[in-house]
Structure formats: C-alpha cells, structure tokens
Amino acid sequence: MTDMLGETDAASSSLPHLTSSQETAAAVAEQVRAHVREQGIDPLLQPAEVRRLVDEVVAGLIPDDATVEAARSAFDAIAGFGPLQRFFDDPAVEEVWINAPGRVFVARDGRSELTPVVLDAAEVRDLVERMLRVSGRRLDLSTPFVDAMLPDGSRLHVVIPDITRQHWAVNIRRFVVRARTIADLADLGVLTEQAARFLDAAVAVGLNVVVAGGTQSGKTTALTALLGSVPSAERIITCEEVFELHLDHPDHVALQTRAPSLEGTGAISLRRLVTEALRMRPTRLVVGEVRQAEALDLLVAMNSGMPAMATLHANSAREAVTKLCTLPLLAGANIDASFVVPTVAGCVDLVVHLAVIDGRRRVREIAGVSGRVEGGTVEMSTVFRWDGQSLARGDGPPPHVDRFREAGIDVQDLLDTTLLPGARVEAGAR
Numbered sequence: 001m002t003d004m005l006g007e008t009d010a011a012s013s014s015l016p017h018l019t020s021s022q023e024t025a026a027a028v029a030e031q032v033r034a035h036v037r038e039q040g041i042d043p044l045l046q047p048a049e050v051r052r053l054v055d056e057v058v059a060g061l062i063p064d065d066a067t068v069e070a071a072r073s074a075f076d077a078i079a080g081f082g083p084l085q086r087f088f089d090d091p092a093v094e095e096v097w098i099n100a101p102g103r104v105f106v107a108r109d110g111r112s113e114l115t116p117v118v119l120d121a122a123e124v125r126d127l128v129e130r131m132l133r134v135s136g137r138r139l140d141l142s143t144p145f146v147d148a149m150l151p152d153g154s155r156l157h158v159v160i161p162d163i164t165r166q167h168w169a170v171n172i173r174r175f176v177v178r179a180r181t182i183a184d185l186a187d188l189g190v191l192t193e194q195a196a197r198f199l200d201a202a203v204a205v206g207l208n209v210v211v212a213g214g215t216q217s218g219k220t221t222a223l224t225a226l227l228g229s230v231p232s233a234e235r236i237i238t239c240e241e242v243f244e245l246h247l248d249h250p251d252h253v254a255l256q257t258r259a260p261s262l263e264g265t266g267a268i269s270l271r272r273l274v275t276e277a278l279r280m281r282p283t284r285l286v287v288g289e290v291r292q293a294e295a296l297d298l299l300v301a302m303n304s305g306m307p308a309m310a311t312l313h314a315n316s317a318r319e320a321v322t323k324l325c326t327l328p329l330l331a332g333a334n335i336d337a338s339f340v341v342p343t344v345a346g347c348v349d350l351v352v353h354l355a356v357i358d359g360r361r362r363v364r365e366i367a368g369v370s371g372r373v374e375g376g377t378v379e380m381s382t383v384f385r386w387d388g389q390s391l392a393r394g395d396g397p398p399p400h401v402d403r404f405r406e407a408g409i410d411v412q413d414l415l416d417t418t419l420l421p422g423a424r425v426e427a428g429a430r
Helices: 002-013 021-039 047-058 065-079 082-088 121-135 182-187 193-204 219-227 270-277 294-303 317-331 337-347 401-406 411-416
Strands: 093-100 103-108 111-114 145-149 155-159 169-173 209-213 236-240 252-256 284-287 308-313 350-357 360-374 377-386 391-393
Touching: 021 047, 021 065, 047 065, 065 082, 082 093, 082 121, 121 145, 121 155, 121 169, 182 193, 182 219, 193 209, 193 219, 193 350, 193 360, 193 377, 193 411, 209 219, 209 317, 219 284, 219 308, 219 350, 236 270, 252 270, 270 284, 270 294, 284 294, 294 308, 294 317, 294 337, 308 317, 317 337, 317 350, 317 360, 317 377, 337 360, 337 377, 350 377, 360 391, 401 411
Parallel strands: 209 308, 209 350, 236 252, 236 284, 284 308
Antiparallel strands: 093 103, 093 169, 103 111, 145 155, 155 169, 350 360, 360 377, 377 391
16 A cells, blocks of 8 residues: 555656646546556445545645646546536435436426536447446447436436437436435425324325326335335335335335346346235335336235335326226236226225425325225325315315224324324334
C-alpha cells in the first residue's frame, strides 16, 4: 500500500498545469482508471475503492474549487453514471429519462423538467452498457427492450431503434424510500390517518388487497407501505418482473422474472414465479404488477385461502376489478367469464386506488368488494373516497367485518372515529 501511495503522489505532482476544471477532471480520471485496471477493481461494485484512489490522486493538487469539482467528476465518470450521477445523488429526483442525447429529463414530486445535460449518442450507449453490466441483462437488435435493476435499486428500462424512431429511449425509475409503513403514507399526505388505521388493520387480518392507479401514481410505494402491516410471524413471497419492492420484513423471499438467453431458452415468466412461490410455504403472496395471464394464477391462489396483494394499472377502483375479470381470460380458451367474475368477487376484498391530484400522489378511493355478483357485475362499496379536498369516509360498509371481529378489532370504531395510526395491529393470517 505504501509503494502504491508513493507512486500515486508522484503521479499527482507530475500532472501538467491545467487551465480548466474539465481538463483537471480528465487528467485525474485517466490516472484513476490506470490504477483501477492495475488493481482489478470493479468500479460499480467497489465505489469505496474508487473514492480512495480519487482522493489519493488529487492529494497532490492545490486544493481549490476546481480540484473538488475534478475529484467529483472523475469519481462520477468511473464509479458512477457520468453526467447523470448528479441526479442519482439528489434524493428529490424520482425518475430520469433520455428521449434523445440532448433531451434529458427528470421528475421531482411528480413534475417533469428538462435538464441542461447534453450527451452524445456514444455517451448514451456507454452509460446503458455500464448499467446493464451489473444486471447481466442484454440489449441488441434481437432484444430491443430491456428491464434491469441498478445497484442502488433503481429500475432501468431501455428501448432502441428501430423500435424507436432514431434515438435510444432510456428511463431510470429511482428507488426513493419515503414510506415504509402506512403511517408514513399518512405523514406524507397520501391518505388520512383514519384511512391509514383502517388499512393497517385490514392487512393485518389478511384481507386481499389490490393497489391500482396510473403510471407514477405511487402504486409500488403504497404496496411497500401496506406490506409493513403484515404481522412479523408471516412469510412473504414477492413475485416481480424487476425487483422494486424493498421490505424490512424478517421472513421475506423476493423472486424476479428472467429474460430468455441468446438461444431463446431459460425464460422465467411471472406466471411461473407465482406457481413456484406457492411451493415455498408462503402465508402472504405478493405480485408486483399484474399485467397478463398471471392474474389467473393470482386468483387461484387467493381462492385457495392464500392472503395476497398485487398492483395493476387502472383509472379507478371499478376499472381495476373489471380488469381483473378480463386478464385471466388471456390464460387460455378454456377460461371464461362465468368462472372468472365470481372468483374475483369472492377473492378480492379491497381495492386501493391512487392518483396524482394537484401534482401530489394521493389515495383517491378505497373500495370494498362484497363477494356478490349482480347481472354479471361485481358488487362494490365505497369505504373512502376523495371529496375534492381530502379522503373522506364513504357510505359503503367494509368487507368481512367478521374477520376484524375474530382478530379483536372493532372496525366500526376505526371507521367512525379519526384515530392516529399507531403500532401495527398484530393478527394471524386467515
């Protein structure tokens, strides 16, 4: 280590006189890359080692604003994501996307803005390749789409020409931890304390909950918070296309789909994950997002008495139930509405619908499913609804009052009195 430090100090002092911070950053980065190669360091997996090398290289420079900026730029270029790293370091940034090399956008608090960052086509490709290297997923003409998870938990989605017209389209959905529990959602103003207390109890007693909403409405965050109410003695198995749920539960196994290999083999679908999850002794099954025929497998699991939760895209609680009655039909010609509709009515207990209202994510409706079907339509009741200013108590009864009662919970007291969300209600799975 002493010898290496001596070499680094000598190299630092031999840096030529540089006239700009960009030149200083480039020179520092060049030296750090040389040391990274010599020591066999993986920059994305060993950022602390890169930081140490950067500090050693700049130690011989005159400390000033240019030196500090050079150190940051060099680190971002080697162990981060270059010009985009500033957005990864900003906790307020929820998503970053690139429409074209000169059109880089970010979203803060649900609002998008064009950034001053300008890349070229080669830089965009290099950044994407660096991001994908950690995930092991690939992107080429035969596979023009890719979903992957970055080391910090962010979700990467890329589409390339000729699916896009000209440029690579890149979306990075940041993993911003803001709510771990339902009480956290109430603190953020996503729902009222009264509704939070009700949902906390509903999850604890094992009701099946579907979280619905549009894109960027906060479905995954809400689902994560709801799962914080699952009793600690239960075993949660989550199934997702890409890992997005981050739980603090003591007994949790996360499963992720897999794309096919270059030979077209080895793909693992979400339907397969749900089937395998049921063999892993879960007491609570979670499907990250229901999109296609896996809805049938989810319903079958619910119908067998397995408490479950899921998210899906829908514009209202009613549309969410309608969609759940339609998606299972994709599983095959032998599945028809005469089976699916009553199964949905008998399995789904609550639908929590979220929307972006006045630029903020909010729960717009909490609807109960009674279990009855009238004229081919699943009967629903409004437990809570957005009244234009806040989430107010609706005129509908909650489902399965008996399950609350068996757990020693007076659900009417929860609904008729505004209570502060306190400790999680501990109750066994049904």
